[in-house]
């Protein structure tokens with residue numbers, strides 16, 4: 257089971273960075289990390305990232321039971337998505353759910369984001385698939401996401417946003433930003449006639465590197 261060193265500090269730093277990079281607005285989205293004891297640290301619902309402190313973070317067990325929360329703080333309503341990811345993938349230490357504009361455009365169109373930039377597959381494992389639709393807050397959001405995440409670092413949540421997984425919050429935030437930037441670039445490339453695919457064997461090689469790094473993160 258992968259876990260994150262100093263998970264509280266790592267989650268808070270990534271939350272501030274996510275806001276600074278414009279990947280979320282206000283209180284939307286959420287970040288979690290797995291602790292050495294298997295419990296999870298997650299950002300609370302309805303607290304602005306700009307004002308968030310370590311005390312605001314919530315600790316839950318692997319079933320979502322609250323173990324530690326300051327007065328008035330509760331785990332995000334989207335916590336079930338995080339729980340499903342940790343239950344399915346033992347080799348991840350962090351999950352980030354966000355609503356970045358360009359990636360969400362693809363999520364609304366139910367279109368995958370192709371791995372058409374060199375080395376994209378090194379960081380993401382291949383094209384970023386879109387899940388089947390499930391209403392927010394239902395367990396199916398999690399189970400659908402797990403299917404779309406197989407062998408990948410991220411998946412589009414249909415008609416909603418993005419989820420990304422990896423060893424640590426800073427790495428998962430990097431994937432989130434990379435997917436968002438690629439969605440914007442692909443959209444632009446389509447206006448120019450559409451992206452030219454990278455040869456399959458090249459992307460397969462990149463995906464192999466992703467698979468290696470996933471089990472041996474740096």
Ligand SMILES: [Zn+2]
Pocket residue numbers: 285334353354355416417
């Ligand atoms: Zn959401």
